[in-house]
Amino acid sequence: MKIVDLPNIEAESIEIPTLADLRPTHPSTHPPRILMLYGSLRERSYSRFLTLEAERLLHHFGAETRVFHADGLPLPDAASADHPKVQELRELSQWSEGQVWCSPERHGAMTAVMKAQIDWIPLSMGSVRPTQGRTLAVMQVSGGSQSFNAVNQLRVLGRWMRMVTIPNQSSVAKAYEQFEPNGRMKPSSYYDRVVDVMEELVKFTLLTRDVSPYLTSRYSERKEAAAKLEARVKLASI
Numbered sequence: 001m002k003i004v005d006l007p008n009i010e011a012e013s014i015e016i017p018t019l020a021d022l023r024p025t026h027p028s029t030h031p032p033r034i035l036m037l038y039g040s041l042r043e044r045s046y047s048r049f050l051t052l053e054a055e056r057l058l059h060h061f062g063a064e065t066r067v068f069h070a071d072g073l074p075l076p077d078a079a080s081a082d083h084p085k086v087q088e089l090r091e092l093s094q095w096s097e098g099q100v101w102c103s104p105e106r107h108g109a110m111t112a113v114m115k116a117q118i119d120w121i122p123l124s125m126g127s128v129r130p131t132q133g134r135t136l137a138v139m140q141v142s143g144g145s146q147s148f149n150a151v152n153q154l155r156v157l158g159r160w161m162r163m164v165t166i167p168n169q170s171s172v173a174k175a176y177e178q179f180e181p182n183g184r185m186k187p188s189s190y191y192d193r194v195v196d197v198m199e200e201l202v203k204f205t206l207l208t209r210d211v212s213p214y215l216t217s218r219y220s221e222r223k224e225a226a227a228k229l230e231a232r233v234k235l236a237s238i
Contacts, residue, residue: 037102037118053185054102061202070085110149133212133213135201137169148169
């Protein structure tokens, strides 16, 4: 195969995307698996309340969920990776097919609790990438007027972790007004948006989970793998 107009391309590593390759041959039949992280340790935590409200919606939409509680999670680099809470978080990330990240906004940014959880999930673990190709929904709660600082930062992190971050998002302003004393969310346009986000997350997860390896296959990595294989073959023939 010759690529006349692309002299810098290695023909053996380039692939032409096709619709057929985006159709799974054996579609999964189990419920979408969603991991949920929230960024607060407070006893009355509105990010936890919002996460649990979202979890109820995900159950209605047919998903299986796990909520990770960061109590006892050490700061990044303050403990080894074999710490029980770190292992729990990493195993849940590998189990998941999609994730929900929900943080309070503090000083115009996500909280340290939220960032610590994401920092404990490595981009790669040997040949396994615990977040690559998984879907992601981002949400935030604010004590004051509506803001999007935290969700914007979470989107940056989602892209860095090679996740498929869905277009919709939720930002709940004056969160102390939006929840009942028992932690249930009141009816409002904010609640309706949470419904929208969870519905969209399930749709995107169903759409992408069975073709995630194909969606995340990259020319540069195929080229690098081919070069390493060629080097091993040459070494073995010596």
